[in-house]
Amino acid sequence: MSLAHSHPFPNAVTPGHEDWAGAARLTFRAGEEIYAQDESADLIYRLVSGAVRTSYLLADGRRQIGDFYYPGDVLGVETGALHRFSAEALGPCEVLALRRSGSAAYDAGRLDRMIWQATASELQRTQSHMLLLGRATACEKVARFLLDIAERFRGEIVALPMSRQDMADYLGLTIETISRMLGRLQAEGLVEFVGARRYRIRRPGALEDLAAA
Amino acid sequence: MSLAHSHPFPNAVTPGHEDWAGAARLTFRAGEEIYAQDESADLIYRLVSGAVRTSYLLADGRRQIGDFYYPGDVLGVETGALHRFSAEALGPCEVLALRRSGSAAYDAGRLDRMIWQATASELQRTQSHMLLLGRATACEKVARFLLDIAERFRGEIVALPMSRQDMADYLGLTIETISRMLGRLQAEGLVEFVGARRYRIRRPGALEDLAAA
């Protein structure tokens, strides 16, 4: 709650708080695991501040980032009994945790509706992600990524809470390719970086054209 | 209903039929469109016989196959008001079509449950597909594909209802790469093709090892 830069979303709106009455409030530091791959999925989470990534690890160390979550987002909702992905805090963050089944039978409908919405949203985003991974070039992937992040982060200057490695594992590329594409987009004047983790979109239309899909 | 080879799933089990009482029965021929991209998603469908693909077309002609559907599968359930993908029959097929909202208020709960299950299944499959597209090599993709199809098609000899182009657009590869990988897997004795559209898995364990993810 202290320094401005530790709260990348000072202007985030977080409606729907009322449904989370009785939820436990948890805080995590950068890199801490919120839940693990293959862990039982009892709890669902609502991000209050900070940012979170979900990851899937293969045996040989390859990693796929499932998604990035921002304040107001619900995460940890699964279609099975276990978490398919793990979730880690990208920086200091606060979440509300609610037991999925049991307990609050006083208004199961409300919880169900919340789970339904989270699942629908998850499906929509996963479909978009799939399209990006399947048939887009490195340049298109990065352009789309910058636009997507900017859309979630209202504000002139956009902060990237994730590392280049996270971006690479999200887009199915390497950090070197990410870096080169960002460099190219900046050289062409489509975006402007101030440090490695902050940028401003200069020509949204041109960036949209590049993003294609 | 006539020739054996026009029914690639003679042994398919199709439970859950009772929930589809009152649904319209439709038939399609090879290549026919069941619903279009961006079309209103009033109806949900249950595949009775044949096989179906869902596709997403980009402006420049690139195509991503969303999934393949087999008898018993429900398709056309969307999180929004419109179909994000189109659906086409891979060969002659029959489907049951049910209006999603309205009408059968006599048992909305049953319909809701069906939609929930279909959405959950869709999410699970889309997540797997995403993992395959993001961090797998061409060889791994093809190996995983052959295993997945074989699992859905119970039987010693597996039929491929889709073309090489469909497989390529599902896996984010080209038909040439598909062909080469199939050739390699066959040369190594992991699978055996009888014609281009039928195969038998020779060494399931070795194929699983290759599929990794």
Added chain:
DNA sequence: CGGGGCCTTGATGCTGTTCAAATAGAGTGG
């Protein structure tokens, strides 16, 4: 038996990876 699409195979090229090293940046303790 012949036509035509589908599939395979080969040669070449490009996109993105890998390996390696330099630079920038953030965090820490003095």
Added chain:
DNA sequence: CCACTCTATTTGAACAGCATCAAGGCCCCG
């Protein structure tokens, strides 16, 4: 506040995997 250290990021050069381009063969169907 500054110097130092350690990590994250950038940049460069060589390489690899998959795409592209171009024939050629197979198979299904009429």
